[in-house]
Amino acid sequence: MSVGNINDRVPSGVGGLDKIIGGGFPRGSLIVLAGNPGTGKTILSACFLYHGAVNYGERGIYVSFAESRKSFFGNMLSLGLDFEVLEREGRFRFLDMLTVREEAVQNVLEAILKEVSEVEAKRLVIDSFSALAQAFRETHEARIILHTILSRITRLLGCTTILITEIPRGENKIGLSAEEFVADGIILLGRTRLEGRLLRELELFKMRGTPVYETQAVFTLKDGFKVFPPFKSKPIEKPCRFQPQPDTEEYFSTGSPDLDKMLEGGYPRGSTVLIEIDEHITKLQYHLITAPTAYNFIVQGRGVILIPSRGVDHNLVKRRAEEGGITRNEVDRLLRICIKDYPGFKPEPCLVAFKGENLKEDYLKYIEVEQKLVESTGQPVLHITGVDTMIDMYGVREVLSALRAYATRVMEAGGLSIILLKPGYPKLAKILGALADVHLKITREHGAVLVYGIKPRTNLHVLEMDVSRGYPMPKLTQII
Numbered sequence: 035m036s037v038g039n040i041n042d043r044v045p046s047g048v049g050g051l052d053k054i055i056g057g058g059f060p061r062g063s064l065i066v067l068a069g070n071p072g073t074g075k076t077i078l079s080a081c082f083l084y085h086g087a088v089n090y091g092e093r094g095i096y097v098s099f100a101e102s103r104k105s106f107f108g109n110m111l112s113l114g115l116d117f118e119v120l121e122r123e124g125r126f127r128f129l130d131m132l133t134v135r136e137e138a139v140q141n142v143l144e145a146i147l148k149e150v151s152e153v154e155a156k157r158l159v160i161d162s163f164s165a166l167a168q169a170f171r172e173t174h175e176a177r178i179i180l181h182t183i184l185s186r187i188t189r190l191l192g193c194t195t196i197l198i199t200e201i202p203r204g205e206n207k208i209g210l211s212a213e214e215f216v217a218d219g220i221i222l223l224g225r226t227r228l229e230g231r232l233l234r235e236l237e238l239f240k241m242r243g244t245p246v247y248e249t250q251a252v253f254t255l256k257d258g259f260k261v262f263p264p265f266k267s268k269p270i271e272k273p274c275r276f277q278p279q280p281d282t283e284e285y286f287s288t289g290s291p292d293l294d295k296m297l298e299g300g301y302p303r304g305s306t307v308l309i310e311i312d313e314h315i316t317k318l319q320y321h322l323i324t325a326p327t328a329y330n331f332i333v334q335g336r337g338v339i340l341i342p343s344r345g346v347d348h349n350l351v352k353r354r355a356e357e358g359g360i361t362r363n364e365v366d367r368l369l370r371i372c373i374k375d376y377p378g379f380k381p382e383p384c385l386v387a388f389k390g391e392n393l394k395e396d397y398l399k400y401i402e403v404e405q406k407l408v409e410s411t412g413q414p415v416l417h418i419t420g421v422d423t424m425i426d427m428y429g430v431r432e433v434l435s436a437l438r439a440y441a442t443r444v445m446e447a448g449g450l451s452i453i454l455l456k457p458g459y460p461k462l463a464k465i466l467g468a469l470a471d472v473h474l475k476i477t478r479e480h481g482a483v484l485v486y487g488i489k490p491r492t493n494l495h496v497l498e499m500d501v502s503r504g505y506p507m508p509k510l511t512q513i514i
């Protein structure tokens with residue numbers, strides 16, 4: 035089926051989808067939407083119709099061979115999509131074809147066509163082609179729809195149409211049947227698991243007139259249907275100072291309301307937190323998770339001691355502090371960045387130079403720095419430790435025993451220790467995982483950054499950058 039002007043796009047009404055399909059569906063196109071049961075086909079289609087009517091003034095029709103009117107209206111209302119109101123206002127119609135089996139193909143087709151032209155619908159959903167095909171004795175009978183009626187609906191009436199195709203459970207491919215050849219676009223919805231946690235993914239097989247750069251994307255059904263294009267950093271337009279997040283008696287806030295919520299409170303006081311970071315994760319991405327905790331300590335007049343991970347130098351740390359609106363004076367008073375001594379090193383109040391040869395010697399110096407911060411602030415200290423940097427200097431065994439000793443020390447002092455671990459040390463990951471009170475992982479899938487808890491166990495959450503407050507914050511959306 036060919037589409038008039040390929041550049042004439044209709045916004046899909048599905049959050050994030052337009053970014054990966056070139057701005058929207060080609061107007062008057064036929065889109066095949068395929069997937070196993072429960073993968074979100076009905077919800078995506080409902081968003082297409084609902085937002086099409088509400089935001090773009092396009093009337094829509096849902097032709098259902100699969101789901102009853104009551105169940106459709108009820109389920110969608112639970113997602114905040116009130117189709118009854120739309121129907122009352124004449125912007126939506128639900129065609130119940132559940133009992134159509136006895137009727138002739140021609141009648142069904144004509145009923146749909148009549149409805150589309152009568153209502154002047156610009157969006158149509160047929161749920162599903164599979165159910166429709168089953169309703170007729172001969173499959174080729176149902177296929178007539180594609181070549182006659184559907185082409186008239188889409189091309190002549192300019193009505194963009196989603197044709198749902200059910201893929202039986204257990205199968206994960208779409209068969210190469212007729213509807214897929216005539217389609218202008220094919221979207222496959224799927225669900226899989228990542229460390230036992232639900233991961234939803236969408237695959238774009240084709241979208242006529244659109245160079246498809248990203249063929250796969252992560253999505254969630256939280257509050258409707260939201261697709262996550264690859265992670266994007268955002269510039270901070272109006273820089274502001276970090277707003278402190280309140281701690282509780284039991285927990286330190288992570289500095290991020292979203293992360294606090296994911297962890298059901300925050301980081302327990304006196305705890306050791308292990309954050310495992312995948313090799314695909316950039317500094318900016320994991321700093322979104324760690325920086326707010328440091329901001330939250332500093333703006334409350336507490337000390338932070340940092341051993342930066344490999345690839346992070348003290349200038350980057352200072353820049354991050356600036357992004358959180360931390361003043362130069364606060365950096366000098368409250369932040370301590372541990373670095374390896376080098377020829378020509380220029381001392382600064384916030385820098386602590388280590389020899390990096392003998393851990394015992396350096397450890398004593400570290401404790402001294404910590405003591406001074408505790409004395410000057412009268413408050414617990416936050417430790418952020420890049421394990422890779424330490425291993426480079428002292429070797430795995432030494433580092434492990436130091437971290438063990440440190441976990442006890444932090445627990446007794448009621449402070450907080452965040453350990454950052456990069457890949458390459460699987461054994462260490464296991465040992466530190468057992469030692470830690472909180473264990474988070476950060477990884478990437480189809481360009482989206484995923485954060486999840488091993489301890490406490492959480493669902494996968496997609497990480498985005500939120501700059502709406504004037505400083506970088508993590509935005510976490512659960513995948514359900």
Ligand SMILES: Nc1ncnc2c1ncn2[C@@H]1O[C@H](COP(=O)(O)OP(=O)(O)OP(=O)(O)O)[C@@H](O)[C@H]1O
Pocket residue numbers: 069070071072073074075076077078100109112113200255256257258514
């Ligand atoms: N209010 C809601 N909030 C979040 N998720 C929901 C909500 N209601 C249903 N779901 C989830 O949505 C999924 C079903 O979505 P949907 O009905 O769109 O799937 P489908 O692909 O059309 O399935 P089927 O092939 O059975 O028709 C279920 O897995 C369910 O867990």
Ligand SMILES: [Mg+2]
Pocket residue numbers: 075076077100101161
């Ligand atoms: Mg459905």
